[in-house]
Amino acid sequence: MKHDERAFNASYRVAAETLFLVPTRHLGALRDVLRRGEDPEGAAVELGTTAAAEGIGWSELLRDVEDVSRSVSGSLPPYEMVRAMSIAWTETALQDAYAMSCEDPLTGLTTPEHLRTRLDDAYRLAERNGANAADEWAFVVVELTSTGGPEIGLLRSLSMIAVSDLMRTCFDGDETIARVGERRAVAMVRRSDATRGYAALRELIAQSPDVPSTRVWVEGVPASSHAASRLLGELGRGSSADELG
Incomplete structure (x- = not known):
């Protein structure tokens, strides 16, 4: 019984890590960029694109990025970084909505x-x-x-x-x-x-x-x-x- 429980727990951990592998990896990349004092725009764009493609909401993404920024600098992320991430997230989310919808999101005309x-x-x-x-x-x-x-x-x-x-x-x-x-x-x-x-x-x-x-x-x-x-x-x-x- 204990063996089965250990196997279940191990499988659960693997599934959880796999489920959140992409956003966690990109959050880590953003943290490394911030720690080195480099321009975070590239990492922010990649993070925004990945999060939208994975179905992660904007508020959830922003909360995680704020946590990362506070852990490095003790302050909120810079405006330019949030703006780049926001544009990337929005464009990807709109593309996905467009692909699933019968309407063009800009004009309301059909696809x-x-x-x-x-x-x-x-x-x-x-x-x-x-x-x-x-x-x-x-x-x-x-x-x-x-x-x-x-x-x-x-x-x-x-x-x-x-x-x-x-x-x-x-x-x-x-x-x-x-x-x-x-x-x-x-x-x-x-x-x-x-x-x-x-x-x-x-x-x-x-x-x-x-x-x-x-x-x-x-x-x-x-x-x-x-x-x-x-x-x-x-x-x-x-x-x-x-x-x-």
Whole structure:
């Protein structure tokens, strides 16, 4: 009985150490950096990324880092280190949320994966009804053109938020609207409504002070679901597309 108990306790300790191996290792690395008086930003970024990937909450991570800092210097961690760790943790957590969700966390538009699923459904339904999905559906594509300057990332994010709101205003029915790249969003619309929606969206964008130089075009969907998925991939990578309409 005692042998079984010792074996259980040993197994429990191994499991516990394995479960918390990554965050403990990086906390130790951060402690060593602080003790040597080196720049802790690199260790803080790695710790924030690892903690978010392991599902460790921000408050729990910050508490542990504060304990480490107090054990070395007797004070709270420096602001620059906490800021770097916070950005790394947030970006990783958002990426994980994005991968698990059907929505882009910035704009609220659907993900490319959700749009592909919607496309597959449309092609299957058209085939079942003896129709051609390419005759029934089209894409309305919006692309933010590049602007220079160090603030490009922030401007692009704000512009994409504005574009998403305008697209939802124009396409408020059963259309699927997705963000397919850093600078592009796509609405999957009935082909009969594509020209009307395209014109309305261009007018709204032209009137909006929050959207910079922008391309808008109608893209016909290909004849097959596989080709449509490949087209979405090209649009997401920023490849050129023939402009229609």
